[in-house]
Amino acid sequence: MTAITRGSQPAESTIAASSKDRGATPAGDPAAVHPSTVGARTNADVSASSKVAIRGRLAERMAQIANKTATQPQAQPPTQPPAPQHATAVAAPATAAPAPQPAPQAAKVKADKKPAKKAPPTGSWLDRLKAEHQSLVRKLHERVLDASREQLFFVPTKDPEALSTLTIDSPNRGFGHDYRPVPCQVFDWALALVPEDLSEFTFVDYGAGKGRAMLLAAEHPFAAVAGVEFAAELHDNAEMNIAQYPRSSMRCRNVECVLADAVEVGPPDGASVHFFFNPFAREVFAEVLNNIVMAYRMTPRRLYLILVDPIAADLVEASGVFARVEPSQIDELKLKLFSPHTVAVYRSLA
Numbered sequence: 094m095t096a097i098t099r100g101s102q103p104a105e106s107t108i109a110a111s112s113k114d115r116g117a118t119p120a121g122d123p124a125a126v127h128p129s130t131v132g133a134r135t136n137a138d139v140s141a142s143s144k145v146a147i148r149g150r151l152a153e154r155m156a157q158i159a160n161k162t163a164t165q166p167q168a169q170p171p172t173q174p175p176a177p178q179h180a181t182a183v184a185a186p187a188t189a190a191p192a193p194q195p196a197p198q199a200a201k202v203k204a205d206k207k208p209a210k211k212a213p214p215t216g217s218w219l220d221r222l223k224a225e226h227q228s229l230v231r232k233l234h235e236r237v238l239d240a241s242r243e244q245l246f247f248v249p250t251k252d253p254e255a256l257s258t259l260t261i262d263s264p265n266r267g268f269g270h271d272y273r274p275v276p277c278q279v280f281d282w283a284l285a286l287v288p289e290d291l292s293e294f295t296f297v298d299y300g301a302g303k304g305r306a307m308l309l310a311a312e313h314p315f316a317a318v319a320g321v322e323f324a325a326e327l328h329d330n331a332e333m334n335i336a337q338y339p340r341s342s343m344r345c346r347n348v349e350c351v352l353a354d355a356v357e358v359g360p361p362d363g364a365s366v367h368f369f370f371n372p373f374a375r376e377v378f379a380e381v382l383n384n385i386v387m388a389y390r391m392t393p394r395r396l397y398l399i400l401v402d403p404i405a406a407d408l409v410e411a412s413g414v415f416a417r418v419e420p421s422q423i424d425e426l427k428l429k430l431f432s433p434h435t436v437a438v439y440r441s442l443a
Contacts, residue, residue, distance in 0.1 A: 231433040234276035242277045242309075247337035248330040250274045250305040259324040263354045268374040272302045272327055275370045275401060279432050280309045283399050286418055286438040287366060291315050294397075295365040296345075299355045299381060300372020304331030307350060310368070311343045320350035321358050328352040356380040360388045364395040371402040378405045386412050393443035400437045415439035 235251065243251050254272040261269070287294075296310040301320030311318050322328040331350040340346065351358065356377060360367065367385060369378070382405075389396055398415060400406060409415050418438040420428065428436055 227433050230431055231276075233431075234278060234433065238278045239274075239276060245339055245342060246303070246305070246308070246334050248303055248333050250303040250330075250334070254302075254324075254327065256324060259326050261324050263323045265323070265354055265356065265373065265377050268377045269300075269323065270372055270374070272300075272324070273370075274302065274305045275309075276433065277305075277309060279401065279428075279434055279436065280306055282424065282428060282432065283401060283436045283438065284310070284313065284366075286420055286424065286436075287397050287399075289364075289395070289397075291366075293364050294395075295319065295361045295363065296368065297321070297361065297365055298368045300370065301331050301350050302327050304334040304350060306368055306370065307331065307348060308334060308338050308343070310366075311338070311345045311348050313344055315345040315366075316347070316363075317361070318345050318348040319361065321353055321355050322350060323352065323354050325352065356384070358384075360385050360396070362392070366397045366399065368399045369401065369403070371400075371404055375405045375408075379408055382408055382412065386414050389414055389441060389443070394441070395443060396441040398439040400439070402434050403437050406437055409439050414441055416442060 239251065243249065251274055253274075256266070256269050256271050263269075292314045294315055295317045296307075296313075296315045296319070298306045298310070298318075298320040301307055301322040304320060307318050307320045320331060322331060328350060335348050335350065355373065385396065385398075396415075397418075398409060400409070403409075410417070416439065418440050420438075
């Protein structure tokens with residue numbers, strides 16, 4: 094007898110060496126075996142028995158399905174829909190309402206699935222786009238366009254200063270605005286709107302801060318450059334920057350900054366350019382403008398007002414002394430696209 098081994102498992106069956114050892118099977122009983130061959134079926138016998146058993150189970154399962162189908166109740170006619178099935182038995186009403194038509198149901202489901210409209214955002218996309226553009230342009234000036242000229246100042250002028258931390262001896266302290274520097278390129282663009290021979294003009298900066306606008310003006314051929322500042326620390330910074338600014342860059346060296354309140358300083362004699370980078374509130378601006386207008390009425394002469402981020406342009410237009418200088422299309426486009434601040438220039442009527 095030969096043992097057949099699969100892998101490391103024990104032998105699964107034994108096979109007789111000769112068919113003579115096998116007994117004869119009665120012809121009428123396929124399940125009967127000779128007594129000498131009990132417990133020694135061949136693989137073919139096992140396979141045949143398995144198939145018989147599987148066929149028997151399938152036949153029994155199909156018979157059960159057939160019996161179940163035969164015992165199910167007949168479907169109701171289409172005109173009488175069956176009552177809805179619930180977890181607990183509920184008696185159907187005596188007169189059932191007719192079922193809704195499929196088309197309206199489909200329309201209702203479609204309508205229910207339609208998403209609700211969202212409320213519009215508080216700020217329009219155009220406002221957000223403008224804010225992002227302003228932020229980008231401001232960074233362009235601070236980090237690129239102002240960098241080379243900022244290095245010329247002894248005291249850095251690029252950092253803002255809060256007036257609440259400074260020494261100010263003025264009743265108008267509460268009307269002043271915090272210090273912030275004007276972008277160098279924006280100053281040049283604004284000054285270029287004055288189509289005059291600057292050598293005949295005096296430049297005056299109201300709220301001079303650390304002297305940036307004064308020294309940018311000194312790079313042009315003004316007859317004189319003056320500044321007015323009422324914060325002691327800012328005035329000292331401006332004085333140091335004036336003293337240390339490279340003289341090779343100054344076409345006007347007659348530069349002076351005074352420590353005073355702007356309402357106490359009248360305009361200079363002769364032609365002049367007055368610069369305002371929103372240094373104080375509307376109330377103080379009205380007083381300073383009144384001083385300029387009164388001086389003009391006493392002695393008519395050529396005056397210019399440069400307003401960066403103006404807050405009281407209506408007062409200037411209502412004065413009856415100044416008219417708006419309209420920029421060229423190129424200058425207007427340049428200011429709109431590349432300036433983070435609004436610029437308005439006015440000229441006296443004389």
